[in-house]
Amino acid sequence: MADNFDLIVVGGGPGGYVAAIRAAQLKLKVAVVEGKHLGGICLNWGCIPTKALLRSAEIKHLLDHLPDYGFSADNVQVDLKKIVARSRGVANKLAGGIGHLLKKNKVTVYDGYAKLAGGGKLDVTKDGKAVAQLQAPHIILATGARPRQIPGLEVDGTQIISYFEAMVPEVLPKSLLIMGSGAIGIEFASFYNDLGSEVIVVEMLDRILPVEDAEISGLARKSFEKQGIKILTSATVKKAVKGKDSVTVTVEVGGKEQVFTVAQVISAVGIVGNVENLGLEGTKVKVERTHIVVDGFGRTGEPGVYAIGDVAGPPWLAHKASHEGVVCVEAIAGKNPHAFETGNIPGCTYARPQVASVGMTEQKAKEAGYEVKVGRFPFIGNGKAIAMGEPEGLIKTIFDAKTGAMLGAHMIGAEVTELIQGYVIARQLETTEAELMHTVFPHPTISEAMHESVLDAYGQVIHF
Amino acid sequence: MSINILMPALSPTMTEGKLSRWLKKEGDEVKSGDVLAEIETDKATMEVEAVEEGFLAKIVVPDGTEGVAVNAVIGVLTEEKGGAVDAAPVAEKPAPAPKAETAPKAAAPEASGGGEIPTPFKEPTSAKTEEHGERIFASPLARRIAKQSGIDLATVKGSGPNGRIVKADLDEAPAHEAPKEEPKAEAPKAAAPATPKAAGPAIAAPHKKIPNSSMRKVIAKRLLESKQTVPHFYLTVNVELDALLELRAKLNATSPKDGPGAFKLSVNDLIIKACGVALRRHPNVNASWTDEAIIQYDDVDISIAVAIPDGLITPIVRKADALGLAAISNTMKDLGARAKAGKLKPDEYQGGGFSISNLGMFGIAEFSAIINPPQAAILAVGAGEKRAVVKNDQLAIATVMSATLSCDHRVVDGALGAQFLATLKGLLEDPLGLML
Ligand SMILES: Cc1cc2nc3c(=O)[nH]c(=O)nc-3n(C[C@H](O)[C@H](O)[C@H](O)COP(=O)(O)OP(=O)(O)OC[C@H]3O[C@@H](n4cnc5c(N)ncnc54)[C@H](O)[C@@H]3O)c2cc1C
Numbered sequence: 001m002a003d004n005f006d007l008i009v010v011g012g013g014p015g016g017y018v019a020a021i022r023a024a025q026l027k028l029k030v031a032v033v034e035g036k037h038l039g040g041i042c043l044n045w046g047c048i049p050t051k052a053l054l055r056s057a058e059i060k061h062l063l064d065h066l067p068d069y070g071f072s073a074d075n076v077q078v079d080l081k082k083i084v085a086r087s088r089g090v091a092n093k094l095a096g097g098i099g100h101l102l103k104k105n106k107v108t109v110y111d112g113y114a115k116l117a118g119g120g121k122l123d124v125t126k127d128g129k130a131v132a133q134l135q136a137p138h139i140i141l142a143t144g145a146r147p148r149q150i151p152g153l154e155v156d157g158t159q160i161i162s163y164f165e166a167m168v169p170e171v172l173p174k175s176l177l178i179m180g181s182g183a184i185g186i187e188f189a190s191f192y193n194d195l196g197s198e199v200i201v202v203e204m205l206d207r208i209l210p211v212e213d214a215e216i217s218g219l220a221r222k223s224f225e226k227q228g229i230k231i232l233t234s235a236t237v238k239k240a241v242k243g244k245d246s247v248t249v250t251v252e253v254g255g256k257e258q259v260f261t262v263a264q265v266i267s268a269v270g271i272v273g274n275v276e277n278l279g280l281e282g283t284k285v286k287v288e289r290t291h292i293v294v295d296g297f298g299r300t301g302e303p304g305v306y307a308i309g310d311v312a313g314p315p316w317l318a319h320k321a322s323h324e325g326v327v328c329v330e331a332i333a334g335k336n337p338h339a340f341e342t343g344n345i346p347g348c349t350y351a352r353p354q355v356a357s358v359g360m361t362e363q364k365a366k367e368a369g370y371e372v373k374v375g376r377f378p379f380i381g382n383g384k385a386i387a388m389g390e391p392e393g394l395i396k397t398i399f400d401a402k403t404g405a406m407l408g409a410h411m412i413g414a415e416v417t418e419l420i421q422g423y424v425i426a427r428q429l430e431t432t433e434a435e436l437m438h439t440v441f442p443h444p445t446i447s448e449a450m451h452e453s454v455l456d457a458y459g460q461v462i463h464f
Numbered sequence: 465m466s467i468n469i470l471m472p473a474l475s476p477t478m479t480e481g482k483l484s485r486w487l488k489k490e491g492d493e494v495k496s497g498d499v500l501a502e503i504e505t506d507k508a509t510m511e512v513e514a515v516e517e518g519f520l521a522k523i524v525v526p527d528g529t530e531g532v533a534v535n536a537v538i539g540v541l542t543e544e545k546g547g548a549v550d551a552a553p554v555a556e557k558p559a560p561a562p563k564a565e566t567a568p569k570a571a572a573p574e575a576s577g578g579g580e581i582p583t584p585f586k587e588p589t590s591a592k593t594e595e596h597g598e599r600i601f602a603s604p605l606a607r608r609i610a611k612q613s614g615i616d617l618a619t620v621k622g623s624g625p626n627g628r629i630v631k632a633d634l635d636e637a638p639a640h641e642a643p644k645e646e647p648k649a650e651a652p653k654a655a656a657p658a659t660p661k662a663a664g665p666a667i668a669a670p671h672k673k674i675p676n677s678s679m680r681k682v683i684a685k686r687l688l689e690s691k692q693t694v695p696h697f698y699l700t701v702n703v704e705l706d707a708l709l710e711l712r713a714k715l716n717a718t719s720p721k722d723g724p725g726a727f728k729l730s731v732n733d734l735i736i737k738a739c740g741v742a743l744r745r746h747p748n749v750n751a752s753w754t755d756e757a758i759i760q761y762d763d764v765d766i767s768i769a770v771a772i773p774d775g776l777i778t779p780i781v782r783k784a785d786a787l788g789l790a791a792i793s794n795t796m797k798d799l800g801a802r803a804k805a806g807k808l809k810p811d812e813y814q815g816g817g818f819s820i821s822n823l824g825m826f827g828i829a830e831f832s833a834i835i836n837p838p839q840a841a842i843l844a845v846g847a848g849e850k851r852a853v854v855k856n857d858q859l860a861i862a863t864v865m866s867a868t869l870s871c872d873h874r875v876v877d878g879a880l881g882a883q884f885l886a887t888l889k890g891l892l893e894d895p896l897g898l899m900l
Contacts, residue, residue: 338623338632403612405605405631430603430631 002135003108005031007332008122009140009325010114010278013040014318015309016142017098019325024105026333031134032107033114033124039095041144041310042318048094049167050187052087054350057194061352068389078195084168110134116279120304123279137304138332141278141292142325145271145310153179153240153267159247160240160265163188173197173263177249179237181208183349185268186220190351193229200230200260202237202251209349211315213361213410219394220412223353232258240265273311296339298328306332320345346424348417353392356420359408359427362398371401373433375457377449379413381464384444390414393446395453397423404432409453415446422450433458467516469500469539471525471532474510474810479534479618481505481678485527486539488520494541501538505678508777508813509806519545530675602629609634618685679775690837694753695873698832701885705848705863708734708895715789727790731865732768732822735845736792737898738891740764740784743818746884750817752838753874759838767816767836768796770803777803778836780816789898824848830866840875841884844868865892 007023009016012034023030037044062069063076102109112126114134122139124131147162149155155162166188176192178185181203193199201208201224207217208224208231221231235253242248248261272290284301286293292307294300300307306328309321323341330337346358365372379385379393393413400407409423426436433454441451455461471481482504488494494514501512518541525538532538600617602610606629610617615634622629676684712729719727743750743764752759764785767778779799781792802808818840821833824847833844848865855862867888871881891897 403605403609430605432604432608435604 002121002133003031005029005108005134005136007031007138007140007329008033008114008134008136009142010122011040011142011144011274011309011311012038012098012102012109013142013144013309013321014042015144015321015325016040016140017102018322019140019142019308019329020107021101021105022326022329023333024107026329026335028329028333030107031110031136032102033110033112033122033134035111035113035126037095038098038102038109039091040142042321043095043098044091045164045167047318049087049091050163050184050191051350052090053083053167053191054187054352056083056086057191058352061194065389078172080169080172080195083195087167113277115277116283116305118279118282139305140298140325140328141300141305141307141311142309142321143274143278143311145273145290145316147267148270148272150179150237150267150269153237153265155267156242158264159242160267162267166266175262176200176264176266177202177237177247177260177262178266178268180268180270181205181210181231181233182268182270183209183347185266186224186349186351188266188268189224189229193224193227194352198228198230198262200232200262202235203231203233204236206234208233209355211347212349212355212357213396213408214363215396216355216357216394216410216412220351220353220355223392223412224351227352237265271310271316273313275311296327297331297337298324298340299331315345315347317345317347341428344424344427346420348420350417353413354415354417355412356416357408357410358420358424359406360398361408361410362396365398365400365407370407372407373399373401373457375399375453375455375461377452377456377461377464379446379449381452382444382446382449384446385414385449387444388414388446390446393449395419395449397450397453397457399433399454399457404434406431406433406436409450411450413446419447419450422447466521466543467518467541468537469512469514469541471534471536471538472503472510472512473534474503474505474508478505480531481534483525483527483529483532483538484509486523490520490523491545492520493545494518494520503532504806505810508808508810514541516541518543530678600629601627603631606631606634616685619689677774679777683775686837687834690835694835694837696832696835696870697873697878697881698868698870699878699881699885700830700832700866700868701889702851703865703867703889703892704853705731705865705892708892709848709863711895719790725790727793729789729793730796731824731848732820732845733789733793733796734895734898735822735843735892736766736768736781736784736796736820737787737789738888738895739766739818739820739843740781740787740792741891741898742884742888744785745887746880748880749841749871749876749884751840751875752817753840753872754838758875761817763817765816765818767813767819767839768799769819769821769833770800772804772806777808777813778816778819779803779808779813819843820845824865830868832868833870835870835872840872841881842870843888844870 006028007030009020009030009032012032016032017038020030020032042048060078066073110124110132112124112131114122114124117123120135120137120139122134124134147155153160157165163184172195175198177200178189179202181201185201186209189199189201207214208221209217225231232251232253235251238250238252238257240247240249246261246263247265248259249265251258251260273292275287275290275292280287283305285305286301291313292300292311294307294312298306298308298312308324308328310316312324327337327340343359346356349355360368362372362374375397377395380391385391385393390413393416396410397406398408399405406423406427409420411420436454439451441448452461452463484502484504486501487499494500494517496514496517498514499511500514503510503512520539521542522540524540525532601622602617609631617629620629620633623633624630712731712734716728747760750761750764763783765780765782766784767780769776769778781795784792799812816839819836819842821842822845823831824845828846830846831844833842835842844867846866848863850861851864853860853862853864869881869885
């Protein structure tokens, strides 16, 4: 006999567990099936443990600059084991909390892997053994994603590694080559560079952080290069020859080959969706480029089967997964939500400097046919940034010249990942430049630069 | 110090009006209580009285200006003769205050930079009011786009939280804002797209343009909304009037010739009374739909459609079930006369739980009327005319009137409407019951 539910969520990541809790709030009888770890990649091997590592890197950076702030200290030691242990501790603590949250909301959790068995049924197995058969009129697939592998440069776990291994180093590699300059690659570059590794970043496209505004990408590159990171763009890794304690990597840059010998290679060239072993064969669920195709409410081609989060396509971000989970569940419960909010999903990179953005880049806005007004405000005009010793940064805002709609906002510098939310709210509430200009920002804060950037777009900047 | 005189809201539904004429000139001394100007609202002409004393320093909105937004600055008073007028008066966001009063001076800077200050009356609507006098919730961007493209937000259905109007409600066309990453399967819209801007085809035939009066706009908006959003259905009965006409003649003969007790009952007065009694017996027709509940009114207040020079208005006979026939008749005469003169007070035409529209005097045999929201029914009354009827299997002549009830099916089902009409027919055909 199958266990019956109103809704079953496959995968307990930020997409799945949030969807399940929302469903429970809406009085649905709901189950989550999770094969490995509640909290998904985000809490166990993604967002959270990397932020813990980057916090250590930031402190290391401050320690390196103690004299700037009036201190001196001898014999500062880096204990990599403790840094990693702290990161794991944070991840475990938060992931453990998910179990409690689900329990509190009366969500039934099944430990095992789920596979569609047709007719609203799911088979759950663990280590090859059947655990349960479940049935529900609605099934949400939130199975997430895993690192993409490049043929010939496959992850071996020791010399060519993925984010999993990069998050738990036993010794600090003397040198590293990172393939890919998206958020994940750049965060590892920043972390290892701050701790003292020699870092090379190789990016196929012509700039790093390619989804960001070109101007911000440029500033990020300058900043990283100043910190000693070597950056190669329009560059492809041709081959990697493994030696005993090193890897010799051949990179083609602008038609010429360059050879680097490094201790390790981190492969951060994107992800592929976990669409295998889900029983999708024979259903009307459509998979394109390893991702499940969905509409604005997570519906797949198969009635009663939905997909959210990383497995349903970019942007591959935890808050996007959660948002999709909530919208999908509310639609299932007949709540008439608005479709997924694709334009209002902020993206953050927690490197040093931080990068954060929401909405369209200047180039995209122009391509979309908007006449734009662009505002810029550099941190050197901001009192708090100077006081903090963080004078590097820029806030750029893009408005539709006709309606005053904020089309996009792009930031680089200290604390910007915490600041971007102000603009996200502005966009969600559909404010125009007028409301932003009349908003009072506290002094002294870096957020004042957000105000000034808007003022600058309309020729009214004060401090620059 | 100068004091702004604001366009008053003479009724809760008023969002804009016409400033017909000023009764004071620039420089005139003004005492509290003086009539400053006349304003034509959607339904009536009203006088604007001064609340403050001083001198009318400046007339901002000249005579005959249409579409002046409520709370726009129409003039400026100064305390002293020739006193300085403070910096350009600008429209404040409509405050709830329904009276012409001192407004806090507020600069409403248009953020477009460049220091231009909008004239108060040409760029109104920073927050419009809805039909029921409520604020319209709309995002700032939606407001701006609506203003730029001439969309009346009151006609737009909001799909945001609690019905808030957002940008997507204004453009049916999918937002051209591309997602940050690669495209996904097209997202079906969650909510029905809102009323698009009706851009009629350009009219080429020789013509003249009659600008829409405030009343015309309100009629257009309310009746369109009613016909589009209220599920109407119609029930018609034929009523023999001979007994009623006989009674009416007898009663009228008893009226004193002149003086306070005089009356002259019309057929319509008897119909009003009959409807009043029938509504008291069928209170579920004297009702309104809301999403949460059906509202049943305690009083039987009947709106009577009255044709006036450039439209119509519906003054209300209150507690029609309890009033005597002479009282109904005299009330109706007074309301009708003042309606035609444009002198009704808002509370004399706002409200009511049921309407009657009578086109019998124009010889109309029968018609169906559009419900007057938020009411749930309206009775359309045709002419009483001699018709051949069959009585005891014999052809006979009777004075017959057709009456059609338009019902809001959300409130009044077919059987209920039919029972109400049966009661009404009984009262009209055997009118002695009305005397009780
Ligand atoms: C190094 C790194 C750093 C990141 N940093 C950030 C960041 O700072 N901010 C941010 O927003 N995002 C970040 N991300 C991305 C973020 O982790 C993902 O977008 C997010 O986890 C996606 O959530 P999800 O619920 O779709 O999938 P996941 O979190 O991947 O969860 C899917 C879950 O489903 C389970 N599962 C899979 N198949 C089955 C099955 N058949 N049966 C049962 N269970 C199954 C898996 O075990 C997993 O627990 C980062 C990712 C990485 C790798």
